[in-house]
Structures are given as C-alpha cells and as structure tokens.
Amino acid sequence: MPWNIIGTNKHLSEKVMAVDMVVAFLSVVLCLVLGHWYRNRNSSVRIWPVVGMLPALASNAHGMLDFFTDVLKSNGGTFKIRGPWFPSSDFLVTAHPMNINHILCKNHENYDNALELKQILEAYDGIVVSNSHVWKRTRKAFLSFFQHNKKSAAYMDRILRQVIEGSLVPVLDHFQRLGTEVDLQDVLGRFHYDYMCLLAIGFDPKTLSVELPAVEIAEALRDIDGALVYRNVMPQMIWKLQKWLQIGTEKKLANGLRILDDFLYRCISTRRDELRRSEAKAEDRFDALTAFMMEEEGSDLSELRKSDKFLRDIAYDSLTVAKDSTNIGLTCFLWLLATHPSAETKILEEIKANCSDEKTVYFNGEELDKFVYLHAALCESLRLYPSLPLALRYSKKPDLLPSGDRVGPDTRIVLSLYSMGRSEEIWGEDCMEFKPERWMSEVGEFVQKPASLYLPFGVGPRACLGKELSVKMMKTVAINVVRRYEVKVVEKQKVAMTNKVLSLTTRHGLKVTLNKRL
Numbered sequence: 195m196p197w198n199i200i201g202t203n204k205h206l207s208e209k210v211m212a213v214d215m216v217v218a219f220l221s222v223v224l225c226l227v228l229g230h231w232y233r234n235r236n237s238s239v240r241i242w243p244v245v246g247m248l249p250a251l252a253s254n255a256h257g258m259l260d261f262f263t264d265v266l267k268s269n270g271g272t273f274k275i276r277g278p279w280f281p282s283s284d285f286l287v288t289a290h291p292m293n294i295n296h297i298l299c300k301n302h303e304n305y306d307n308a309l310e311l312k313q314i315l316e317a318y319d320g321i322v323v324s325n326s327h328v329w330k331r332t333r334k335a336f337l338s339f340f341q342h343n344k345k346s347a348a349y350m351d352r353i354l355r356q357v358i359e360g361s362l363v364p365v366l367d368h369f370q371r372l373g374t375e376v377d378l379q380d381v382l383g384r385f386h387y388d389y390m391c392l393l394a395i396g397f398d399p400k401t402l403s404v405e406l407p408a409v410e411i412a413e414a415l416r417d418i419d420g421a422l423v424y425r426n427v428m429p430q431m432i433w434k435l436q437k438w439l440q441i442g443t444e445k446k447l448a449n450g451l452r453i454l455d456d457f458l459y460r461c462i463s464t465r466r467d468e469l470r471r472s473e474a475k476a477e478d479r480f481d482a483l484t485a486f487m488m489e490e491e492g493s494d495l496s497e498l499r500k501s502d503k504f505l506r507d508i509a510y511d512s513l514t515v516a517k518d519s520t521n522i523g524l525t526c527f528l529w530l531l532a533t534h535p536s537a538e539t540k541i542l543e544e545i546k547a548n549c550s551d552e553k554t555v556y557f558n559g560e561e562l563d564k565f566v567y568l569h570a571a572l573c574e575s576l577r578l579y580p581s582l583p584l585a586l587r588y589s590k591k592p593d594l595l596p597s598g599d600r601v602g603p604d605t606r607i608v609l610s611l612y613s614m615g616r617s618e619e620i621w622g623e624d625c626m627e628f629k630p631e632r633w634m635s636e637v638g639e640f641v642q643k644p645a646s647l648y649l650p651f652g653v654g655p656r657a658c659l660g661k662e663l664s665v666k667m668m669k670t671v672a673i674n675v676v677r678r679y680e681v682k683v684v685e686k687q688k689v690a691m692t693n694k695v696l697s698l699t700t701r702h703g704l705k706v707t708l709n710k711r712l
Contacts, residue, residue, distance in 0.1 A: 246276035285606035289613035292596035394512030396481035421447035519581035570633035583612035
C-alpha cells in the first residue's frame with residue numbers, strides 16, 4: 195500500500211477520534227446540564243453540578259436564618275439542602291411543628307444531640323453535648339439548683355437586685371446624663387455576664403461599669419465564642435488544619451481556654467479551702483459551685499463532685515450556656531418596644547398600676563404574673579427572635595417524619611425555630627408583625643400557645659433548665675429599664691440578626707440614647 199494512502203487513512207482516523215472525543219465531551223456536558231435542569235425543576239434553590247447548593251448557602255451566610263425561612267415557606271416547611279459531592283454534606287432543614295415535636299419529644303432517643311456539634315465544641319464537655327448517665331445526673335442536679343433549692347433561689351434574687359442597683363442603673367444613668375450613644379446589647383451582655391459569674395462561682399468580675407472595661411476572662415470567652423462560630427461555618431478540614439498549625443482562630447481558642455481554665459480551677463481551689471474552713475456556708479452565699487461541692491454523700495453526684503474537671507464543666511456550663519440568650523432576648527425586646535410606641539405605652543400603664551414609688555423594683559413570681567401585657571410582649575418578642583434560632587440533630591436510625599419525609603441513618607437535621615415563629619400557617623398573615631395582642635384574650639387574659647408551636651426555650655428532655663430564671667430576669671430588668679428611661683434607637687443603623695453556634699445575636703449591636711423618665 196502506498197505510504198500516502200496510509201498517511202491519509204491515519205489522518206482521517208485521528209480526525210474521527212477527535213470528533214468522537216468532542217461528541218463524548220458534549221454528551222457529558224449535555225448530561226450534566228440535563229441533570230442540573232432535572233434537579234432544579236422543582237427546587238427553589240439552584241443545584242449546581244459538583245458543588246450542589248453550596249453557592250446559595252455561601253451567598254446567604256450572613257442571612258442564613260432568613261434564607262432558611264424563605265426556602266421553607268416555598269416548600270411546605272421541610273427542605274433538603276444538597277451539599278457538594280465530595281464529601282457529601284446534605285442535610286434536612288425543617289420548621290414543620292409536627293416534625294420538630296417528633297424529633298425533640300416523641301422519638302428523641304433516635305436523634306442525637308449533633309455529632310458534628312460535639313466536634314465543634316470538643317473543648318466543651320458540659321450538659322449541652324453530653325449524653326448517657328452523666329448527662330442525666332448532671333441535669334437532675336441543675337434542676338435541683340435552679341428550681342427546687344430555697345437557698346439558691348434566695349441567692350439568685352439577692353444578686354439580681356444587687357447587679358441591677360449596683361451596676362446596670364448607674365451605667366445607664368451615666369450615659370443618660372452625658373446624652374451619648376451607647377450599645378445596649380454590650381451593656382446588657384456585661385450585666386448578664388456579671389450576674390452569671392456571681393450565680394455560677396460567687397465572683398463579681400465588675401465588667402459593667404461606666405468605663406466599660408476590657409476584662410481578661412470576658413475577652414477569653416469572646417475569643418472562644420468567635421472560634422466556635424468560625425468552626426460552625428467553615429469546613430472541618432480547614433479548622434482542623436488551623437488547629438494542628440495553631441494559627442488564626444484556633445490559636446485564639448487555645449489561649450482563651452487556657453485563660454478560662456486557669457481562672458476556673460483557681461476559683462475551685464479557693465472555694466474548697468473556704469468550705470473546709472466553713473466560710474462559704476452562709477445562707478447569703480450559695481452559688482452553683484458551692485451547691486455542687488456541698489452535695490451530700492450518697493447522692494447521684496457524690497463521686498462526680500470530687501472531680502475538679504467536673505466542677506470546671508459545671509462552672510463553664512453556667513457561664514456560657516445562657517451567656518447570649520438572656521442578653522439577646524432583652525436587647526430584641528427593648529428594641530421592639532422602642533419602635534412600637536403603642537406597646538410601650540401599654541407596658542408603662544401596667545408598670546404604673548403595679549409598681550411602688552421605689553426607684554428599683556423587684557417582684558417574686560406571683561407578683562410578676564400581674565404584668566400580663568408585659569408577658570405577652572415578651573412572648574411575642576421571643577417568637578420573632580428566639581434566643582436559640584436553630585437546633586441541630588443527627589438521626590441514629592431510619593425514620594419517617596410526620597411530614598412524610600424519610601430520614602436515613604446519620605442524617606443531619608436542622609430545626610429552624612426561627613422560621614417556625616415566622617410561619618403564616620401557624621401565626622397568620624401578620625406573622626412578621628410585632629403584635630403582643632395575639633397572646634391576649636378579649637377580656638385581657640394571657641392565652642398560652644401549644645408547646646409544639648412555640649418553643650423559644652426548647653422542648654423535651656433537653657429543654658432549657660433555666661427557663662424560669664431567664665424569664666424572671668428579663669421581666670425584672672425590662673420593668674426597671676422601661677420605667678426609668680425612654681429608649682431611643684439611633685437612626686440610620688441597620689439592626690441585623692445573625693446566629694452564633696448556639697444563639698441569636700445582632701451583627702452590629704444596638705446603638706441607643708436614653709431619656710430620663712424617673
């Protein structure tokens with residue numbers, strides 16, 4: 195065969211191969227496009243090849259709560275988020291009340307308290323992420339301290355009044371006299387931190403003063419919190435690499451934990467010495483650390499209480515679990531009142547009818563029950579801005595949710611309590627409005643909503659143990675602030691909400707000015 199014919203055939207063969215490769219490539223592209231179209235045909239969120247819905251999640255990172263709310267509204271209250279192919283990070287997000295009740299109550303044993311959350315909070319071994327018998331015994335002891343102990347109840351009342359009179363009011367008076375702006379969220383955060391330090395370990399850090407000082411322990415807690423937020427939004431491999439290299443937020447986390455541990459272990463050692471000398475058994479000093487150390491022999495915690503590590507976790511629990519919840523609850527409540535004058539007027543009338551002429555007022559539980567409209571307004575605020583906006587669970591076994599959605603084993607599920615509070619199906623077309631009257635009957639009595647529809651403090655075995663304490667604190671602070679000051683929100687500031695690892699927060703604080711009433 196002539197060489198020119200062989201060359202021509204070879205050239206034609208190469209052309210055919212090239213055409214085949216182009217056709218194959220176009221076929222793959224067509225398959226991807228068709229697959230992309232097919233996956234997106236009924237989806238309110240675009241699913242991209244390989245990366246799934248990651249672009250939508252990334253572009254809505256700072257507004258994730260509202261993003262979930264919009265998606266759930268378009269999909270009947272439950273939606274599956276498709277993650278990147280490698281590794282798979284799909285998860286189910288739901289605000290369906292029957293699903294949430296099923297997961298948190300009826301079949302709670304099948305849903306773990308989030309394996310991923312345990313990794314994120316690996317430095318934290320407290321009641322939030324613990325399971326089994328240790329969790330049950332610790333929960334029982336906390337219930338005893340918060341709800342059934344007369345000594346601790348009297349101590350809580352005394353230190354709450356002490357911090358309001360000795361710190362909160364003087365600081366607010368100071369900024370009122372100056373006529374300057376103040377970040378109300380920062381002030382309330384310092385108030386709550388000082389109160390919880392006194393409650394947890396009997397120590398007053400005095401972070402709430404007119405100088406608004408930086409305090410090493412408070413700074414350490416902020417660094418820890420910031421690192422945990424970072425872990426929550428970044429891929430695990432990235433923050434684990436930073437941990438190994440000890441750089442960035444992981445270095446701050448390690449330093450913060452070291453500072454916190456040194457402080458807490460010193461407190462534990464000091465308190466043990468005081469108890470040996472019987473200096474801390476007085477009725478007016480009964481913080482959580484003292485209460486757990488004094489647990490009687492033979493009780494559920496008689497062995498655990500001997501461990502400094504266990505006592506450290508108890509103190510850390512008390513300082514961090516509700517660190518932001520009461521703060522943001524009060525911040526949002528006072529913000530909503532300041533922007534809804536009619537609701538503020540009704541609360542002022544209720545305060546005038548039930549308060550004495552004393553500058554600082556304090557009430558027990560029965561006396562606070564008289565503030566019906568205040569309670570309704572607080573419930574309405576927590577409906578719109580729940581302190582715990584999201585809850586994370588993992589399924590252990592396959593399950594069928596009440597909505598009809600199937601759940602496989604090891605499925606990550608995000609419960610959007612924030613979205614549930616904004617559901618038209620539950621709260622009506624005016625669900626986005628701040629309307630305390632939705633909690634009131636025609637004769638002015640408070641109307642309790644079903645626990646399955648309203649759960650700002652959670653529900654089921656892992657519901658918030660300090661609910662009554664938090665509500666009492668928020669009402670007491672609100673009464674004393676509202677009757678003393680007219681809170682004016684500084685104009686042209688954007689009050690935007692976002693979520694941390696475990697709680698809601700405002701992204702830029704809440705700048706206000708104060709006018710004197712009393």
